[in-house]
Amino acid sequence: MSTPLTHLLSGRRYPLALAAVAVALPLGLVAAVALGAVDLPAADVWQVIAAHLTNRESGVDAIDDEIIWGSRAPRAVLAIVAGAGLAVAGAVLQAVVRNPLADPYVLGVTSGASLAAVAAITLGGLAGIGVAGAAFAGACASLALVLLLGRRHGTLTATRLVLAGVALSYLLQGATSFLQLRARPDELSGLLFWLLGSVSGVGWGDLAVPCAVVACGTAWLLARGRRLNALLLGDETALTLGVPVHRFRLELLAVTALLTGAVIAVAGGVGFVGLVVPHAVRLLTGPDHRRTLPLVALTGGLFLLLADLAARTLMPPLELPLGVLTAAIGAPFFLWLLRRESAVL
Amino acid sequence: MRIVLDGVTVTVDETPIVSGVDIEVPPGLLVGLVGPNGSGKSTLLRAVYRALRPTAGAVRLDGADLRTLSVRESARRTAVVAQHSGDGFDFTALEIVATGRTPHRAAPAEDRRIVAEALERVGMTAQAGRLFSTLSGGERQRVLLARALAQQGRVLVLDEPTNHLDIGAQLDLLELVRDLRVTTLAALHDLNLAAAYCDLLHVVHQGRIAASGPPADVLQPDFLAEVFGVRAHLGSHPLTGRSHLSFAPLKNTGETLT
Numbered sequence: 001m002s003t004p005l006t007h008l009l010s011g012r013r014y015p016l017a018l019a020a021v022a023v024a025l026p027l028g029l030v031a032a033v034a035l036g037a038v039d040l041p042a043a044d045v046w047q048v049i050a051a052h053l054t055n056r057e058s059g060v061d062a063i064d065d066e067i068i069w070g071s072r073a074p075r076a077v078l079a080i081v082a083g084a085g086l087a088v089a090g091a092v093l094q095a096v097v098r099n100p101l102a103d104p105y106v107l108g109v110t111s112g113a114s115l116a117a118v119a120a121i122t123l124g125g126l127a128g129i130g131v132a133g134a135a136f137a138g139a140c141a142s143l144a145l146v147l148l149l150g151r152r153h154g155t156l157t158a159t160r161l162v163l164a165g166v167a168l169s170y171l172l173q174g175a176t177s178f179l180q181l182r183a184r185p186d187e188l189s190g191l192l193f194w195l196l197g198s199v200s201g202v203g204w205g206d207l208a209v210p211c212a213v214v215a216c217g218t219a220w221l222l223a224r225g226r227r228l229n230a231l232l233l234g235d236e237t238a239l240t241l242g243v244p245v246h247r248f249r250l251e252l253l254a255v256t257a258l259l260t261g262a263v264i265a266v267a268g269g270v271g272f273v274g275l276v277v278p279h280a281v282r283l284l285t286g287p288d289h290r291r292t293l294p295l296v297a298l299t300g301g302l303f304l305l306l307a308d309l310a311a312r313t314l315m316p317p318l319e320l321p322l323g324v325l326t327a328a329i330g331a332p333f334f335l336w337l338l339r340r341e342s343a344v345l
Numbered sequence: 346m347r348i349v350l351d352g353v354t355v356t357v358d359e360t361p362i363v364s365g366v367d368i369e370v371p372p373g374l375l376v377g378l379v380g381p382n383g384s385g386k387s388t389l390l391r392a393v394y395r396a397l398r399p400t401a402g403a404v405r406l407d408g409a410d411l412r413t414l415s416v417r418e419s420a421r422r423t424a425v426v427a428q429h430s431g432d433g434f435d436f437t438a439l440e441i442v443a444t445g446r447t448p449h450r451a452a453p454a455e456d457r458r459i460v461a462e463a464l465e466r467v468g469m470t471a472q473a474g475r476l477f478s479t480l481s482g483g484e485r486q487r488v489l490l491a492r493a494l495a496q497q498g499r500v501l502v503l504d505e506p507t508n509h510l511d512i513g514a515q516l517d518l519l520e521l522v523r524d525l526r527v528t529t530l531a532a533l534h535d536l537n538l539a540a541a542y543c544d545l546l547h548v549v550h551q552g553r554i555a556a557s558g559p560p561a562d563v564l565q566p567d568f569l570a571e572v573f574g575v576r577a578h579l580g581s582h583p584l585t586g587r588s589h590l591s592f593a594p595l596k597n598t599g600e601t602l603t
Contacts, residue, residue, distance in 0.1 A: 006437055006474040229440070230447045236427070240394050241496070242420025242448030287435050 007286035014291055017284070021298040025080065028302055032076040032309045033068055037316060040064055049073060074207055078199045079308040080301035081207070082267040083277075085214035087300025089256040089263075090274025091281075091292060092221055095232045096252050097158040103274040104260040107165035107253070110269045111172035112142025113261060114195055117268075118176050121191055122183045131194070132206070132265040139261030142168060143253065156249055157235075196323030197270030199308055206266050213262035217255050218297050225290035228252075232287060271323045272330035273300055279334065303329075346422065346499035346528050347372050348393065352402035355388050362388040363552040365402070370500075370530050370545075375523055377543035377560075378532040381573055384549040386532040390504050393530060394425045406500060420448035423500045424493035426486065438480065438488045439464065439473040445495030463494040467521060483514025490521060503531035507538065536590055540564055548572060561588060570595065 009017050033045045044060045048068040051058035058065055089104040097106065104110065116138025120131045150156055150164035176195075183191055221228070227248060230238040235245045264270070277300045278292070285291045304322070307329055311320040348370040355362050363385040370376045378386045391397040393404050395411060404411045406422050414422075424445070436444075442463055446456045464470045467487040472480065477488060486506055493501055503522065507515040515535070519542045522529060533539040539546055540560035548556045548563055550572045556563045566577040575592045582589035 006476060010437075010474065226444070226447045229436075230444050232436075233441075233444065236391075236396050237425075239396055239416060240420060240423070240425040240427075241444055242417035244416045282435075286437065286440065288440050 007284070009284045009291075010286075014285060014295075018295055018298070021295065021302060025298060025302050025305075028305050028309075029076050029080065032079070032305050033072040035309060036067075036072060036312055038064075038067065040068065044068065070203070074202050074204050075199050075308070076305055078202050078207055078210065078267060079305045081210050081214050082199060082263045082270060083273050083304025083307075084218065084297040084301040085210065085259045085263040086270060086274040087277035087296045087303070088214075088218050088221060088293060089259040091278035091289070091296045092228065092252055092256050093274075094278060095228050095289070096249055096256070097162050098232065098234075099158065099162055100279070101275070102162065103271075104256065105169070105269070105271070105274070106162060107146050107257070108142040108168040108172060109139045109257050109260045110264055111169040111176070112145075113139040113264045114269055115172045115176045115179070116141075117194055118179045118183075118191055121187055121194070122179050136261045136265040139257060139264065142172065143257040147250075147253065155246055161253075193321055194268040196321035197264075197268035197326070198311075198322050199267050199304075200319065202266060210262045210266055213258055217259040218293070220255055221252075222290075222293050224248075224252075225288070225293060228289040229287070232289075267322070269323065270304065270326055272326040273304055276326075276330040276334045277303055346407050348500055348528060348530055349405040349408075350389065350393070350402070351405060353389065353392055353399045353404060354401040355385075355392055355397050356400040357388075357397070361400075361552060363392075363549070366549075366552075366554055368530075368547055368554065368557075370528055372528050373526050374544040375529045375531065375542060376545045376547065377539040378530065378547050378549055379534075379536055379539050380549035380555075385552040386549050387504055388552075389549065390425075390502050390530065390532055394423055394502050395419055417448045420496065420498070422498050423502060424496040424498035425502045425504070426489045426493050426506050427504045436477050437474050438469055438477055438484075438491075441477050441488050442473075442491045442495050445492035445497075448496065459497070460491075460495050463491040464488075466494055467491045481514075483510050483517060486510060486514070486518050487521070490518065494525075499528060501525070501527045501529040501531075503529065503533075505532050505534055508534065536564060536569070540590070541585075541587060564590060566590075 030042050030045050034040050034042045044064060045068055048058045048060050048065050052069050060068070086104050090102070093102045093104060093106060094100060099106070113135040117131050117135040120134035146161065146164045146168055147156065149168065150161040152160060180188070180191060227238070227243045230241040230243045231245065231248065238245050278296050281292050281296045281299055285295060304326070307325040308322060310329070311322055311325045314320060348368070350366055350368040353366045354364045366389060368376070368389070378389060380386050388397060392399050395416065406419070411419055439460065442460045443456065445463070446460065449456070451459070461470070464473050467490050469484065469487055469491060472484060477485060480488065501522070506522070507518055510518065515538060519538060522531070523542050531543070533543070543560055545558065546560050546563045547554050555572055556568060564579070566579055569575060569577040569590070574595055576595055578591045580589055580591060581587065
């Protein structure tokens with residue numbers, strides 16, 4: 001048994017892979033918008049999107065236009081943005097806590113968001129900020145709490161952060177379950193859908209905040225690829241390589257919490273993307289963040305786009321929660337990758 | 346560049362680990378720290394590369410107090426090879442060496458050239474694309490030395506760099522380090538290696554400097570008996586003719602059994 005001697009995607013193969021995913025993304029977008037309860041021709045989809053982007057009349061039937069531009073397109077865009085944001089946040093958090101099992105949820109951020117959202121649904125709007133606002137506030141509050149619990153002598157260590165996050169998650173999940181028990185039956189399906197994640201029913205107006213946060217957050221993280229690599233080698237090594245470890249880790253936690261919070265505030269707790277996508281990409285490219293992060297963002301977006309397409313089309317007219325799909329696709333894929341790696345060994 | 350430790354005291358959880366240590370590393374020399382386990386060698390090195398902050402005294406690089414430099418500025422001056430290197434998280438040798446460029450802002454082409462040169466200098470060019478975790482212990486340490494070279498620090502700090510290496514790799518690595526002619530402070534375990542490669546030695550004992558000077562002056566049998574609790578014999582190396590230490594336990598040597 002020996003490990004492979006070098007990365008699978010090295011040298012010129014990496015830009016090719018990046019280009020392939022970058023091309024697949026708009027194609028996937030058109031497919032996701034064309035397919036559904038009513039299948040629409042791809043040509044119409046192109047035409048409607050192009051027309052709206054250039055402020056012209058599309059000439060396509062008004063109902064089809066509404067399905068394409070008013071309903072399916074924002075939904076598909078949210079799937080891409082949410083997938084990209086969660087995957088990037090997961091990849092970065094795995095470096096921050098140096099734990100391969102970390103995902104955007106390991107620091108209790110989702111549990112906080114879920115509790116706040118469920119509370120907003122069952123107990124009535126929290127001070128008029130709505131479910132999304134409550135979820136975002138919950139995400140921020142739980143991160144602050146984890147940071148407070150995870151520090152000792154003024155420093156944060158990776159292990160303490162994870163332990164504090166896991167402990168807090170259980171506590172918050174318990175509280176969420178308690179609220180679920182007390183929920184009225186008519187609230188329950190909405191609750192469940194939110195807890196498992198969904199990109200349905202969004203309009204363009206809901207997209208502004210997550211799009212801006214994911215774009216800015218990802219750009220900020222991409223510019224810090226070298227320092228992320230150094231962090232992966234350990235706190236002390238990172239320090240000797242000129243990374244102010246403590247401050248950098250706080251910045252990374254804040255940015256990833258912002259990413260995660262902005263995504264789950266509109267899409268709910270979509271699981272597995274943040275865990276599986278970074279690992280799948282890393283198995284191909286190796287751990288260098290300057291190479292992984294762009295591919296992680298694109299692959300995460302594509303993955304969630306296709307997962308949502310499957311969620312809408314697999315069992316019509318029933319729409320499956322996204323979390324069920326991402327787990328059903330993600331877990332076997334993950335196991336396959338692991339087995340495939342050991343086949344190379 | 347010159348390293349000066351000026352009355353350095355480091356206290357961890359209110360226990361002083363080293364107290365009032367004065368060390369000077371003149372430019373271009375290889376200065377060794379030797380001493381028993383737990384004597385405070387690593388603590389002193391960690392104060393030099395800022396993993397620990399002295400509770401009293403100061404570490405100066407060419408006269409500048411480390412505390413007045415940003416973390417990035419001191420990383421451009423000081424490169425470190427520590428003893429446990431981990432498994433490298435599936436980075437290739439090339440990628441590990443490239444992390445040495447983290448504190449610098451250079452054009453990517455310039456970075457690539459410096460990294461390639463560093464690999465060449467330690468003789469690891471052929472293994473550049475290999476995963477760090479698949480390299481032997483000696484190759485790993487050479488890659489980490491190449492990273493330190495890519496970092497272009499004018500000061501090198503080595504914390505027991507030859508630990509876990511076979512004897513050939515130990516000699517290789519120290520030959521490489523000596524030939525660099527960079528100001529180097531190194532903690533070493535093996536007294537004979539320290540004597541063979543260091544220009545000056547400091548003996549650390551119970552958190553203080555017990556002796557300093559050229560190896561031949563410092564490594565005297567009576568003194569070693571006191572610090573390390575062993576019997577030492579100073580002879581000459583049968584192959585190189587250099588002075589060579591042999592050791593035996595202080596008591597109950599077994600010689601009287603027969």
